[in-house]
Amino acid sequence: MKFTIQRDQLIDSLQHVMKAISPRVAIPILTGIKIEATKEGIKLTGSDSDISIESFIPVEEDGLVYVENIEPGAIVVQAKYFPDIIRKLPLKTIEIQTDDNYQMTILSGGSEFHLNGQDAEEYPHLPVLHTDNSFEIKHDLLKEMIKQTVFAVSTVETRPILTGVNMKVIDGKLNFVATDSHRLASRVLPLSEEQKHVNFESIVVPGKSLAELNKIIEENDETVTMSVSDNQILFQTKNIYFLSRLLDGNYPETDRLIPDQSKTVVKTKTKALLQAIDRASLLAKENRNNVVKLETKDQHLEISSNTPEVGQVTEDVVTESTEGESLKISFSAKYMIDALRIIEEEYVSIYFTGAMRPFVIRPDQNDQILQLILPVRTY
Amino acid sequence: MKFTIQRDQLIDSLQHVMKAISPRVAIPILTGIKIEATKEGIKLTGSDSDISIESFIPVEEDGLVYVENIEPGAIVVQAKYFPDIIRKLPLKTIEIQTDDNYQMTILSGGSEFHLNGQDAEEYPHLPVLHTDNSFEIKHDLLKEMIKQTVFAVSTVETRPILTGVNMKVIDGKLNFVATDSHRLASRVLPLSEEQKHVNFESIVVPGKSLAELNKIIEENDETVTMSVSDNQILFQTKNIYFLSRLLDGNYPETDRLIPDQSKTVVKTKTKALLQAIDRASLLAKENRNNVVKLETKDQHLEISSNTPEVGQVTEDVVTESTEGESLKISFSAKYMIDALRIIEEEYVSIYFTGAMRPFVIRPDQNDQILQLILPVRTY
Structure with missing residues (x-):
């Protein structure tokens, strides 16, 4: 195998396949990266047998030449060393070749590396997916x-x-x-x-x-x-x-977990609620589960947390609307923060069905997203 | 104690004094931050008894008002919570006050925190330095x-x-x-x-x-x-x-450790040498001490490393000049990288006195910096 390749393309492809490679894997050859050169380009493969990733560097793309002087072949090299070496090489262009003893030579400027490789034939074949689905x-x-x-x-x-x-x-x-x-x-x-x-x-x-x-x-x-x-x-x-x-x-x-009715509905600014819960959780970290309390008060929400050794916090959040029964409920601040963080809409509505029932969080005017959180018993 | 303060100034000052605070310290009150309000401004103190840092926020600086409504006093609050709370408060302005039970109240927008504090009188007095030196x-x-x-x-x-x-x-x-x-x-x-x-x-x-x-x-x-x-x-x-x-x-x-004469003097580009040694060390990490070899070859340096299980590397560095006896020497790549990294000059000179003697590294045209490294016996 032999080829001359642009360093930046090789680095990008290595970053992709490295996502599948784990140093702790049952089949030793899977700690390596498989490199295959064909007339079409260079294919890298990484796998931990749960995930397998192939990344292809074509000879040419959008008029730019990425790979030249190809002599087809294949080898497996150690993932522990190969990516770091490539990343630190002095020139933009790298020459790679292998010999019959599975030795890889890497040349770039004044650098000459010789790496011990393994026979690519010993690398497991990735399953081919036969489906029209x-x-x-x-x-x-x-x-x-x-x-x-x-x-x-x-x-x-x-x-x-x-x-x-x-x-x-x-x-x-x-x-x-x-x-x-x-x-x-x-x-x-x-x-x-x-x-x-x-x-x-x-x-x-x-x-x-x-x-x-x-x-x-x-x-x-x-x-x-x-x-x-x-x-x-x-x-x-x-x-x-x-x-x-x-x-x-x-x-x-x-x-069937998702309640189809609600007794209290609160609409409020997503970011203001997220930040208030984040602050209230600062003093809740010593608690089991990082629990905060929420209480409806007219057109406000009061979010609070109390850790006697440290202190207490009360956050007042003005709501856009608060409808239905008044409510006191406790829940994991972490779950609520996770849920609110992925909502990009300015407003969010929360549908409660009592202090002991799961509640639903939905962004305003977007019925494609639904989040559900189970409360914690504290009241 | 009572005052109203600009959040950003308080955050900056907290970052400074936090550098001295360690959660593992023999005197429990030193896990806290001392906060003192006087008519001149707010003084924060952190200490682990080895290092003590005071940071002062003046009432006013360069025409900008940082602190207002001051009622003098002092308290110690937990460093584990106070900085995170301040950083996450919703408004640019924060009101802080304490009561007779060493409770601190922090107000900002809809946030209200109550933190348990300690009597500032129990905080150790920092030594006052009497010196004209x-x-x-x-x-x-x-x-x-x-x-x-x-x-x-x-x-x-x-x-x-x-x-x-x-x-x-x-x-x-x-x-x-x-x-x-x-x-x-x-x-x-x-x-x-x-x-x-x-x-x-x-x-x-x-x-x-x-x-x-x-x-x-x-x-x-x-x-x-x-x-x-x-x-x-x-x-x-x-x-x-x-x-x-x-x-x-x-x-x-x-x-007396620094040799006053040399047998081989090499002058080369700092960055090229640093990068060559960094690459050569990639394969030397399995070695004890991360050792690489250096050999003078006419107007070149050859830097190499060989780990039989992994492979080998040879780096060729063109020198500006190589004078004196030819030389083969081995040393820790880490020490050499540390030494070259702090040199900003384009060229560096290395003064060798044989393979077993310490060698000296100096930036070109700057006699204020001197670095010395002991070689490792491998030849």
């Missing part, structure tokens, strides 16, 4: 849907299915739901006519996979193709191929 | 001298005196020296006629104190007054009073 979605929309739900997945393995985001298509809408059983985040996206043929019965994608995917997908208006098979999901962009396993098991029926 | 130095110069030496102090407590920077005035020059016995960094500053009266026999200031001081002193052309007593040093700016204990004991005579 796929549709396209814009980068920005997919990133938004991930951001609005993935924070609510469970981080403990007691119910592994809850560490993933549930994706399904119902009534021509794509639905992302995440819950850790104390709170729930949901986002709905109406599909276009071309997208509606897709058949996502109900799959669960690991939260970790979506978080890594979100880092790799650039914010632009290109499209990602999502394809689903029995046990895997593939996200494909122009030069990136991101494959994740799906979680096994049945995702709980979350629809 | 003081002189003034520009902020920038002091920061430069700290940066050029403090990285070389010892971080282990086996010889506590080496954890400090040795300061002394000899022949009308102020001298900063730090060494961990494997390398040495020295900076000399010729004093002006007004400064020469100062009598620093040979004091040792903890490296930690200087590192914190460097963070607090702003980069501008104002002056710091340095004053020294038997066991303390005071750095005083317009609104900051930074007091540190001195280290007890005799600092080793470092002058």
Whole structure:
């Protein structure tokens, strides 16, 4: 194998595949990066067997030459060293070649590195996804849907299915739901006519996979193709191929958790509420669960927290409207902050059904986002 | 105590005194911040008994009013909560008052905090420094001298005196020296006629104190007054009073460590050499001590490192001049990188006296900086 490559393109691609590589992995060769040179360009692969990422650097793109002097071949090199070396090389252009003993030579300016590699034949073959079950979605929309739900997945393995985001298509809408059983985040996206043929019965994608995917997908208006098979999901962009396993098991029926009526409805500025709860939580950190209290008072909310050893705080938030029964309720400040942070609308409405029932948070004039939080008993 | 204060000024001052506060300190009240209000302004104090910092917020500065409605008094509040609360308050103006039970009330917009405080009378009195032994130095110069030496102090407590920077005035020059016995960094500053009266026999200031001081002193052309007593040093700016204990004991005579002749002299570009050593060290990290080899080759340097399990690297650096005996030497890449990083001059000269002797690094056309590194035996 031999090629001459532009350093910046190689650095970008390495950053992508490194997201899938873990130093703690059962199959030792997966601590390496697979590098394949063909006449079309250079393909890098990283995998921890849960997530596999391929990133492709074409010979030429938009009239710019990225790779030259290619002699096809493949090798696996240590991910611990290779990216740092490439990043620090002195010139913009790098020559890479390998010999029959799986030694890689890297040349750039006065630098000459020789790295021990491994036979690329020993690298596991990535599963090829055979499915017609796929549709396209814009980068920005997919990133938004991930951001609005993935924070609510469970981080403990007691119910592994809850560490993933549930994706399904119902009534021509794509639905992302995440819950850790104390709170729930949901986002709905109406599909276009071309997208509606897709058949996502109900799959669960690991939260970790979506978080890594979100880092790799650039914010632009290109499209990602999502394809689903029995046990895997593939996200494909122009030069990136991101494959994740799906979680096994049945995702709980979350629809019936969402109350369909409310006794108290409060509408208020999102940012003012977020900041008041953030401040009230400052003194609640010594508490179990970081709990704050909320009380409706005419057209105001009073948010408070009291830790006898430290002190107490009362926050007064003026609401746009407060309707229905008066209410005292306690909840985790962290869950409320997480929920409010992903809401970009200026106003938010909160629908309460009593101090012991879950309550619902929705941005004003946007029925695609719904958040639910279970209260904590303190009153 | 009562006052109304501009949030931004209070945040700045809190950041300064927090540098002296440690949650792990023998005297519990020192985990707090002392706040004193007088008709002149607000004084904050933080201390871990090694370092004490006072920061003063005047009632008015440059025509801007910072503090109003002052009722004099003092209190100590928990450093764990107070700065976070202040930083997150909703308005630019904050009202603070205390009652007879050492309760502090903080008001800003809809926020009302009540914090448990402690009697300021129980806070230790800072020692007052009685000395005429003081002189003034520009902020920038002091920061430069700290940066050029403090990285070389010892971080282990086996010889506590080496954890400090040795300061002394000899022949009308102020001298900063730090060494961990494997390398040495020295900076000399010729004093002006007004400064020469100062009598620093040979004091040792903890490296930690200087590192914190460097963070607090702003980069501008104002002056710091340095004053020294038997066991303390005071750095005083317009609104900051930074007091540190001195280290007890005799600092080793470092002058005789510095070779007064050399057998090989290499002059090269500082940045090119730094980057070549940085790259060569990438494969040396598995080694004990991160050791690289340097070999003179005509008007080139060859820097190399070899870790059989990983690979090898050879860096070729073109020198401006290489004079004297040819040389092969090994040394810690980390020490060399530390030494080259603080040199801003384009060219650097290295004076070798054989493979087993310490070598000296000096920036070109600047005899105020000298660095010394002990080689490692590998050849």
